[in-house]
Amino acid sequence: MSEFTHLNERGExxxxxxSGKAPSKRVALAQSSIQLGEEAYTLLVEGKHKKGxxxxxxxIAGIQAAKRCSDLIxxxxxxxxSKVSVDFDKDGDTHTITAIARCELEGxxxxxxxxxxxxxxxxxTIYDMCKAVDKGMRIVNTELLEKHGGKSGSWAREG
Structure with missing residues (x-):
């Protein structure tokens, strides 16, 4: 059995x-999707939502969250x-918005x-801003898509 990396010899x-690791370029790409009802989706993609x-x-919330990750986890x-971006893919057939986040550093x-x-x-944040129109939204498929760098190298989700 291998040792647990987040526990010391006393189990704490x-x-x-x-500190002994060499810095390298690190990149990760992750996604999370939200499924909305038709009305909420339409208001959102047409920019007609009352909340702006x-x-x-x-x-901005996603970028701030990446910067505060160590305060949360x-x-x-x-x-x-060195870089954080959050972009959105829209699927009108399923009324789904997918947030795609990319983080980078040399570390x-x-x-x-x-x-x-x-x-x-x-x-x-999308849920919070749209909940007055649609309380039945579902956040789904939060997952790592790919990572690059470090001793383990590159990894990408299949499919």
Whole structure:
């Protein structure tokens, strides 16, 4: 059985020591989708929502969330992100918006959690801003799409 990386020899939680790792370019791409009813979807994509530009607010919320990831996830290292972007894909057939977050840095640990947090908070923000119109929205398929860099190299979700 391998040792747990987030537990010390006494079984107590601790932050993993990354001081001996070499810095490398790290990139992660994650997504989270929100399914809306037809009315809420139409208001959103046509920019007619009463609360204003939902996409702009959700984008900023996602970027801020990536920057604050270590405040939210216990034992997550605070990172000096060099780039965070949040973009949105729209599917009119299923009334689904997919937030796609990309995080980058030159560092000693990966940015997967930051990308996942950014995508998640972007869809949560859409939910918050649209809930007066549609309380039945569903947030689905929050997942890492790909990561690059570090000792483990590159990984991409199949399909």
């Amino acid at each position: 939680a601790h932050m993993v020591d990354i 530009d939902v996409f702009a607010v959700a984008r 216990p034992l997550c290292h605070p990172l000096m992100l 000693k640990t990966g940015v997967e959690m930051e990308a996942l947090t950014a995508a998640s908070v972007a869809t949560l």
